[in-house]
Amino acid sequence: MFKNGKIYDVIFKDLNKYTDDRGWLTELFRQDEIAGEYTPVMAYVSMTLPDVTRGPHEHVAQADFFAFIGPSDFKLYLWDNRVNSPTYRVRQLLYVGENTPKTVIIPPGVVHAYKNVGGKAGMVVNLPNRLYAGDGKKSPVDEIRHELDPKSPFLLD
Numbered sequence: 001m002f003k004n005g006k007i008y009d010v011i012f013k014d015l016n017k018y019t020d021d022r023g024w025l026t027e028l029f030r031q032d033e034i035a036g037e038y039t040p041v042m043a044y045v046s047m048t049l050p051d052v053t054r055g056p057h058e059h060v061a062q063a064d065f066f067a068f069i070g071p072s073d074f075k076l077y078l079w080d081n082r083v084n085s086p087t088y089r090v091r092q093l094l095y096v097g098e099n100t101p102k103t104v105i106i107p108p109g110v111v112h113a114y115k116n117v118g119g120k121a122g123m124v125v126n127l128p129n130r131l132y133a134g135d136g137k138k139s140p141v142d143e144i145r146h147e148l149d150p151k152s153p154f155l156l157d
Contacts (some may be wrong), residue, residue, distance in 0.1 A: 001153050002091035007080045007110060010092070011038075015069060017099035022145045029127055035093060038063050038105050040127035047123050048074075048116045055113025056146045056154040062130040064106045066114075070098025072122025074114045079154050082109035097122060111146060111154050 011034070017024040029040060047055060050072070058081060068074055078092040096102045097118060105111050116122045133141050145153040 002079055002089050005087060005090040005092065007090050007092045007109045008085050008087040008146030009112060011103075011105040012094070013036050013103045014149075015067070017101065017105060026069060026101060028069070028125060029065070031071060033058060034065075034105065038065060038129050040065055042126065042128055042131055043127045044132075045123055045125050048072075048114075049123055050116050050119050051123055053113055053115040053147075053156060056111045056152070056156070057113070058111040058144045058146070059108050059130075059142045060144070061108050062142045063108060064104075064112065064127070065127040066104045066106070067102075067125040067127070068096035068104070068114075069101045069125070070118075070122065072116050072120050073097035073099050074122060074124070075117045076104065077113045077115075077154075078106065079111040081111050082107075085109070101138050113147070113154070113156060115156065 015026045017026045024040050073095060074097045076094045080087045080090045082088060133139055146154045
């Protein structure tokens with residue numbers, strides 16, 4: 001059902017770690033480097049244990065702005081579920097995290113999941129462009145969860 005390839009409108013950015021005798025620093029977000037539609041309105045960090053997967057799920061209006069910086073590495077799964085996209089039904093896989101730090105902007109309608117494949121607990125930062133559950137957490141959550149659907153076409157290998 002899905003073919004492998006690159007997905008239109010998903011934005012990847014390699015992260016540079018600036019290292020000195022104190023440790024390292026990397027810039028995750030600069031307002032002058034992204035389109036206004038993806039400007040973050042909140043931030044959170046999640047910790048995922050080894051061999052654990054989050055997703056697959058998608059958003060109707062929200063774009064996720066993930067930063068995979070380590071510790072640990074992740075296998076990132078993307079499926080273009082946007083009917084009007086030139087890459088509709090394309091699946092893209094990428095390894096990101098400690099060994100290949102990246103930010104990834106995932107537009108609405110692109111199903112996504114990630115699995116910790118690095119053998120140790122790993123953190124992921126997200127800077128989405130919509131508030132979780134809206135202003136004051138009073139709105140429905142913009143999330144279509146596929147991970148509990150036994151007939152889901154969004155399969156992890």
